[in-house]
Amino acid sequence: xxxxxxxxxxxxxxxxxxxxxxxxxxxxxxxxxxxxxxxxxxxxxxxxxxxxxxxxxxxxxxxxxxxxxxxxxxxxxxxxxxxxxxxxxxxxxxxxxxxxxxxxxxxxxxxxxxxxxxxxxxxxxxxxxxxxxxxxxxxxxxxxxxxxxxxxxxxxxxxxxxxxxxxxxxxxxxxxxxxxxxxxxxxxxxxxxxxxxxxxxxxxxxxxxxxxxxxxxxxxxxxxxxxxxxxxxxxxxxxxxxxxxxxxxxxxxxxxxxxxxxxxxxxxxxxxxxxxxxxxxxxxxxxxxxxxxxx
Numbered sequence: 001x002x003x004x005x006x007x008x009x010x011x012x013x014x015x016x017x018x019x020x021x022x023x024x025x026x027x028x029x030x031x032x033x034x035x036x037x038x039x040x041x042x043x044x045x046x047x048x049x050x051x052x053x054x055x056x057x058x059x060x061x062x063x064x065x066x067x068x069x070x071x072x073x074x075x076x077x078x079x080x081x082x083x084x085x086x087x088x089x090x091x092x093x094x095x096x097x098x099x100x101x102x103x104x105x106x107x108x109x110x111x112x113x114x115x116x117x118x119x120x121x122x123x124x125x126x127x128x129x130x131x132x133x134x135x136x137x138x139x140x141x142x143x144x145x146x147x148x149x150x151x152x153x154x155x156x157x158x159x160x161x162x163x164x165x166x167x168x169x170x171x172x173x174x175x176x177x178x179x180x181x182x183x184x185x186x187x188x189x190x191x192x193x194x195x196x197x198x199x200x201x202x203x204x205x206x207x208x209x210x211x212x213x214x215x216x217x218x219x220x221x222x223x224x225x226x227x228x229x230x231x232x233x234x235x236x237x238x239x240x241x242x243x244x245x246x247x248x249x250x251x252x253x254x255x256x257x258x259x260x261x262x263x264x265x266x267x268x269x270x271x272x273x274x275x276x277x278x279x280x281x282x283x284x285x286x287x288x289x290x291x292x293x294x295x
Contacts, residue, residue: 001082003051003083004050004052006050006061007037008036008037008038011037014037014058021075022254022256023276024100024101024279026213026218026220027071027212027213028061031044031063039066042066045066046065048063049083051079051082051083059079060074060083061074061083062074064087064093064095067096069096069098069283070097070099072098072108073100073101077104084108084111084112088111088290094289095284095289098280098282099279101280102277103278105282109122114288118288119283119285120172120285122283123280123281123282124260124279125260125279125281126265126278127257127277127279128258128273129274129276130271130273131253132247132248132252132255135245135248136272137271138238141238141242145202146200146201146242147200148199148200148243150196150197150198151187151197151208152194154205158205159198160184162227163183163187163225165225166208166225195212195214196211197243199235201233206230207226207227207230208226208239209221209236210223216251218253219244219247219252219254219255220255220256221240222257236267237268237270240267244271258278
């Protein structure tokens with residue numbers, strides 16, 4: 001395998017390669033669409049490497065993004081091994097974690113030999129997909145009981161509290177002043193993106209849903225949050241269904257999400273999602289230099 005540092009001149013080939021594996025490539029595609037293939041340090045930008053076979057055919061991609069996270073799309077494990085070996089030789093920024101297809105993430109993490117104690121979150125989740133023509137909307141979801149409002153119209157302090165609670169629960173985090181700053185930035189980004197909504201039950205805010213990666217024809221659902229006091233009322237199912245119905249009317253054709261929560265999986269299956277694989281989340285407690293990662 002030959003490894004090449006990718007640039008914007010490779011974008012068409014990379015895009016075609018990833019679109020063939022779109023359901024586990026949404027973060028990669030979303031970031032490339034926003035900033036291209038060249039690293040600037042800005043939000044969503046990253047460094048990309050491609051593995052090519054003897055016929056100069058692209059067989060895999062590995063990227064490290066502005067926040068230190070790694071992502072890969074390389075079903076050919078020979079390509080993934082070559083990419084990982086090369087990355088270890090050229091990496092010059094701390095690693096914060098890795099996300100992607102479970103088999104591929106596990107392969108890379110084993111090669112990197114990161115110590116078990118360095119992880120804050122390290123788990124595989126079910127990857128679910130849905131063609132929006134098969135979206136199941138209940139009569140309850142479409143009743144006058146519920147209203148969707150964009151997060152730009154929601155109370156900012158409420159969004160802060162919800163997103164903070166969501167991250168602490170979902171990623172086993174710890175509250176801190178630094179985390180609060182991160183959440184403040186996330187709320188701002190969410191309100192500016194136009195890709196997240198709050199569900200109102202007779203004017204009372206009860207749940208949140210959004211998209212964390214979007215293309216013209218497909219969206220990736222996340223985060224989805226129902227505060228503990230409002231759980232067991234079917235709100236997650238309703239808010240996800242209504243947000244998908246909204247973008248379906250705008251031309252979106254497919255959706256994908258991942259979860260390891262049995263109750264959430266049941267709710268998503270009720271509106272038509274079917275499991276199609278697994279997605280791995282490996283986030284470190286603190287970014288680490290690769291040279292000291294296994295110390």
